[in-house]
Amino acid sequence: MAVITTTRRTELLGRTTSPTCKYWLAGRCNRNPCRFLHKLPTLSSNVYYKHSKKPHSCVEKMRSSSVKKPTNCAPKAVKKPANCALKSVVSAEKPTKCEQKGVVIEKIENVEDVAALAMASVEKSRSICKYWMTDNCVHGDLCQNLHSWFYGDGFTTLAKLYEHKKVVTGIALPSGSDKLYSGSTDGTVRAWDCNTGHCVNTISVDSEVTSLISEGQWIFAGIKNAVKAWNIQTGANVTLDGPKGQVLSLNVGNDILLAGAEDGVIYAWRCNSEPKAESPFKLVATLSGHTKPVVCLAIGCHKMLYSGSMDHSIKVWDLDTLQCTMTLNGHTDIVTSLICWDNYLLSGSSDCTVNVWVCTEEGTLKVAYTHMVENAVLGLYGMSDVDAKPILFCSCKDNSVRMYELPTILERGRLFTKQEVRSFEIGPNGLFFTGDGSGLLNVWKWLEEPKVPTS
Structure with a gap:
């Protein structure tokens, strides 16, 4: 030598x-x-x-x-x-x-x-x-650093969609639709043709879109002091008033639309069945308890709602009674993301940890394992690979998304973007989508179709 x-x-x-x-x-x-x-x-x-x-x-x-x-x-x-x-x-x-x-x-x-x-x-x-x-x-x-947008086996990148000018904060793929929807802090919701990858419609809302989900034929976008709703079949659009400040998180559980707002309150709407109602949705409750903005919401088994906040806490709510049943204190910084996997609750935080919560015999939740990462955790997402193994995606502040196999939490691979990933969505046939801080929407694909997607 x-x-x-x-x-x-x-x-x-x-x-x-x-x-x-x-x-x-x-x-x-x-x-x-x-x-x-x-x-x-x-x-x-x-x-x-x-x-x-x-x-x-x-x-x-x-x-x-x-x-x-x-x-x-x-x-x-x-x-x-x-x-x-x-x-x-x-x-x-x-x-x-x-x-x-x-x-x-x-x-x-x-x-x-x-x-x-x-x-x-x-x-x-x-x-x-x-x-x-x-x-x-x-x-x-x-070069000692990677010249690739990802490393790991079993997946690849298919396309990059450039239209948004600012952070992509939400991605939605309505069931039965051939359109992909994305919301951004540039004040727009865009519709993308799933076959061509072209933007076919742009909806301006004159406010930063800070969350986006779909449920049935409806698209919901969280904006300042309201939630915007569009029916993709009829073309109807509705504004749901009530929240104070920016709506940072949205979810649907037990036929209830839930919105976590900047004032620390979770707002709940049900479908309005009255024939002459002005709005198809009716505000039925406000869930108070957090002292700072509600950043994330997750729906678990047994009709439970979990909310994470800037006050470093996680609250557990009964969706039947809409009452808080317990408060979890396991993080020392903002709880940025929550995800339910089987009977486990996983929480990510700006304190650079991912906590795995399990139910005790007394019916409470305790931290069974804490996984440390090098940077603040921005989001947690889950799906299965081609062998039906559940994979946890962990978006971090270093502009990467780590992929872990569950339940071992061994790193499987890593995705890279120019700015931090703020949104994630699972698609059909092994597709998944990420939106980052530069406004880029990435389309990824497992090399074979996953067998069983996780919640």
């Missing part, structure tokens, strides 16, 4: 030539121009240089002119190489002064071998190269 050591070479040769850049050899040099060489030396044999305070006269000649007579110069520059080399072999435990001050340049027979060695020594990180994202990375295959 060819090894190049460049320690103090500039001193030993009187700074006549720059040493080979060790970062270039590892594929990590980001300086242009670099004061070190980005090429390999062509010496034909091992040479040991002995350092001295006053350079030899031969070295002075090398400074002022080109080396016309290397054969005469070499014996003067190298003082007793045989003895020095012998000492380095015999006394391996105690390095000699020559080894400490000298420079060893092993014989290089093939430049391609060294390049291959440099590539093999590069340990790929699990972060995407920010220079590659802008087509400015100069390292190519030697």
Whole structure:
């Protein structure tokens, strides 16, 4: 194996030539121009240089002119190489002064071998190269960061939909529809043709859309002080008033539309069956208890509603009585996302943790496991892979989405975007969608169709 050591070479040769850049050899040099060489030396044999305070006269000649007579110069520059080399072999435990001050340049027979060695020594990180994202990375295959929008097996990216100008905060795919809907803080809801990927309709709401869901033939969008509703079959649109501040989360459970608002209250509407009603929805309750904005809502088994808030707490509500049954305190920062999987509740937080909650014999919930991540958790989402294994998607503030297998929570892969992923939706035939902070809507696909999607 060819090894190049460049320690103090500039001193030993009187700074006549720059040493080979060790970062270039590892594929990590980001300086242009670099004061070190980005090429390999062509010496034909091992040479040991002995350092001295006053350079030899031969070295002075090398400074002022080109080396016309290397054969005469070499014996003067190298003082007793045989003895020095012998000492380095015999006394391996105690390095000699020559080894400490000298420079060893092993014989290089093939430049391609060294390049291959440099590539093999590069340990790929699990972060995407920010220079590659802008087509400015100069390292190519030697770059230690990833030149790909994802890593992992079993899935790929199909398309990128560019229309939104700001954060995509919600994605909805109504059952039986050939349209995909997305909402953004740019104040629009867009409809996309699932066959062509083109935007076919844009609805302006004159307010930031901070949440979006679909239920039946209705699309619901959370905006400031209201919820907008559109019927995709009849074309009717309705404004549901009542919330105070921005509506940050939406969900439907037990035939009730639920909206978590900035004032810390959860608003609940039922379908209005009165024939002459002004609105098809009627406000039936307001669920108070949180002291700060309600960020996320999840529907679990046994008709339970879970709400996460900026007050660091999770509240459990009975959907039959619309009463709070318990409060969970397991996070030290904003509870950003909730998801129910089988009999477990999973919660993500800005405190860089994912908590797994289980039901105790007393009927309460306790944290059975806490998974730590490097950055704040923005969202949790779930679906199954081609082998029907449940996969947890964990969006983080480092512009990545980690994929974990459940129940082991072993990392399966990772998706990357230019800005953090704020929305996620599962589609048919192994499709899933992510929306990020730049306004980009990504279409992903499992290589085979998942068998059983998770809730």
